Amino acid sequence: MDNVCYDEVIDFVKRGHQVLVFVHTRNGTAKLGEAFCARASVLGQMDLFLPKDKTSSKYVQADKAINKCRNRFQISPLFQRGFGIHHVGLCRQDRILMERCFAEGHISVLFCTTLVWRVNLPAHAVVIKGTDVFDAEKGVFTDLDVLDVQQIFGRAGLPQFENEGHGIIITTRDKIDKYLTMLVHQNPIESNFYTRLHDNLNAEVALGTVSTVDEGVKWLTYTYMYTRAVKNPVAYGIAYNAIERDPNLRDHFGNVIREAAMQLDQNEMIRFDLATECLNSTDLGRIASNFYVKYETIQLLNEAEKGVGLPVTFTAFMPDDMVIGLISMATEFANIKCREEEIGDLEELMSYGCMMNVRGGGLASVAGKVNVLLQSLISRTSTRNLALMSEQLYVQQNAGRLCRAMFEMVLKNRWSQAANAFLGIAKCVEKQMWMNQCPLRQFIQKIDIPITWIEKIERKKARESDLLELSPKVLGYLFSCDGDRLYTYLRYLPRxxxxxxxxxxxxxxxxxxxxxxxxxxxxxxxxxxxxxxxxxxxxxxxxxxxxxxxxxxxxxxxxxxxxxxxxxxxxxxxxxxxxxxxxxxxxxxxxxxxxxxxxxxxxxxxxxxxxxxxx
Known part of the structure; x- marks a missing residue:
């Protein structure tokens, strides 16, 4: 498939066009780039990929920027040959640099993942190499969705850059007819709203816009799912002759709302009265709605509170390692993949960045991986693995919100020790420091405080309350620093x-x-x-x-x-x-x-x- 892809791409490059090549894994971008380099060397076509303006000042500046970027060891060898890579595993600055180099014409072929089809770049042709995509929720490889194919093809020949564009999809022989049918017949887009019905219904009940089953059915009639279900009921599990008995599908969607309401009631997110069919919000449901916590995570927390077959429990007494373990098990992190080649890097992070036991699972499990990434994030331990860097950022964006939500749930239950634990971990995640570290660490990026002062305080294991009782003169003597400045910095702590x-x-x-x-x-x-x-x-x-x-x-x-x-x-x-x-x-x-x-x-x-x- 690599050779077929190369043959299609070189045809456009010979005519002076730029090409986007989409693959489905982050490592696949660099591997395909190396395969192109090897084949071009064998065929003597390496000069065709080199930009014409290699001696210009813009190219020289771009080359210097490439040699200074974080991922230069992976990007620079390809850039010298007229290739580039772009995926979410790269840091944001490097992705922007790749986009700029491609837009300025310094790169002939850009290898990127399907997650980048939202980026507008001046490509004349787009090539999709392979159609097997790993579905993290199902745990198997599935076919690339036709909507993604259409979106990717839409990157070719954008009106502001080109007069025409070409889209090529490379797949196995048995799937050619499927994609031809999809593209030619233009099948209508179906809704996936039902998969997140519980979360949306809970949000509407919490807002007060839906208080009965009838109002819930009326709310569903405003959705795209209802519009498509009336026109194509079979796609939504509805018998075709149901339209004859119930043209507006009111009875069917009434049953859908009742079923979802009963499941929400079982998880204490709403109160559903079967007799009156009234829906009332609860504290737990409002917390889930305010913090965008998934229904499956609330279900997991309820099971953990009952102690039903889970490695971590949700109780009134929560040590810090159990708090982090519970956060790591949240279904918000279900899309994170476990890769065999990352085990070594995770073990290194675990040895340097994990201050507590890893609860919830081993390194080969999603919960264990998230636990290690979360603890290393708090410890500010970096990794050289680009994929882990990206996933660590994703953990950072979600862990604080989830911890704050669990803190609110603990307050609702009036658990004293657990409330202190969840609030403490939430602040640790947001400030990226542990509770036993010097609190001045959270000011490093805001005020000019030498890191050596903080390290001296931590070596002496001095408590904040003890430091606040010392005079500037004593502080200067103990830590060999400017006592007056340290005295002032300590009083910036909200107290x-x-x-x-x-x-x-x-x-x-x-x-x-x-x-x-x-x-x-x-x-x-x-x-x-x-x-x-x-x-x-x-x-x-x-x-x-x-x-x-x-x-x-x-x-x-x-x-x-x-x-x-x-x-x-x-x-x-x-x-x-x-x-x-x-x-x-x-x-x-x-x-x-x-x-x-x-x-x-x-x-x-x-x-x-x-x-x-x-x-």
Whole structure:
């Protein structure tokens, strides 16, 4: 197939045209480029691929940029011969550089993956080499979809670059008729909306736009799936004669909504009343909708909470390694592939970047791979494998959101220890640092702080609260640095002074008065020129691992500069037997990795009123 592809491409190159060659794997781009180089050398046609403007200043500048790029060892040898590669495994700067070189005519043939058909490039011809594409969800190779074929062919002869274009598809003999039929007869596009019906229905219920089955059916009539189902019911599993009995398919889609609603109800995402056919949202459903968590992930979390045959459980006590393991098992990462050739790189990442046990599966499983990528991301451990770099970026984009969603679920369940664990890991993912590292690490890219100072603090294992008690002179002596600067930097960490007292209101109600005072310096570069710094205030019952009260509050720049105290007053239910329990207030920054401010709240000397009348 490589030789056939070469013969088709060289025909266009001889006529002075640029060609895009689409393959279906990232490694396949470089391998096909090397195969083209080898065949061109044998046939003595290497000069045909070289650009005509090789001595121009633009080409010289492009050559220098290629030799400085991150993936230069893979890109540069091909570029010298008039070839280029483009796939999502390359970093963004290198992809942009390849697009620019192709647009300026420095590259005759660009080998790219099917994920790049959205990019507009001045190609006269497009060649698709092979039609076998691996489907990660099914775990098997499937035929390239005709819509992707049409989109790829649409890259050839774009009106702003060419007057005409050519599209060539190279496949096995048994599939030629299939693609010819698809392209000539122009089969209509069918909808895949049904595969994500649960997520969309839950979102509509959470918004309040769908509250009954009838409203759900009406909502479906606005979709493209409904339009196609009426015209082609067989494609959606509907009997052809059903149109005669039910021309608008109201009964069928009513059953579809009921079935989806019952499954959502089983996972506690909505409440579905079979008698009245009413749909009501729940806290869990609203969290899933707000954070775009898939229905399958919520189903997995419910199973993990019940402890049903999973390597990780979702309970009130969650160590950090179990939190990361649970995030790694989310179905949002199901598209990540396990490749045998990556095991060595993953083992290297695991040895250098994993601070905790890898839970959820081994390196040959998706959950284990995601776990290693996530821990190495927090540790800021880099890899030379381009595919792993791309997948690590994908993990980074999704892990923080999923962890925040699970934190909200834990708050709903009022699990104290688990809430602290999920919030801590969420901040670690977002700031790419561990909780036991120096908190000044999160300021490295924003202020000019020497990394040597941070390393000295970490070697001495100095805690944030201890450092804040030291004077500039002592800080300079301990860490051999500018003590005044370090003293100021430490006070950029968002922190509040907390005082609390309580008094009984009735025989079973207790009032808690909390005074919080800003204890940090506002810096526009770190905290923003406007907006609020957000904090969580939580009252915990340590004996029962229970959150008695929790709330978010924010404090602005003016109040921080004035050191203006804020008063938070709330009441909690209590009984005599709970007065001997250990209570504490915890104040945590919502987005910055800092030590939580913890204040014990003793109720042992509290005497509840005998009357139910409020005092």
């Amino acid at each position: 509040m002074g907390v005082k609390a007292r309580s008094k009984p209101n009735t025989c079973n109600m207790l009032q808690v008065i909390v005074t919080v005072t800003p204890a940090f310096i506002w810096n526009d570069t770190i905290h923003g020129k406007s907006g609020l710094q957000s904090f969580f205030l939580v009252l915990e019952n340590l004996n029962e691992n229970l959150i008695i009260h929790q709330e978010r509050f924010g404090i602005g720049k003016k109040k921080v500069m004035r050191k203006k105290p804020q008063f938070i007053v709330f009441t909690i239910p209590i009984v005599d037997c709970q007065l001997t329990n250990n209570f504490r207030l915890r104040l945590a920054s919502e987005y910055f990795v800092t030590e939580d401010v913890v204040v014990p709240l003793s109720l042992q000397n509290c005497i509840l009123s005998k009357s139910s009348k409020v005092r």
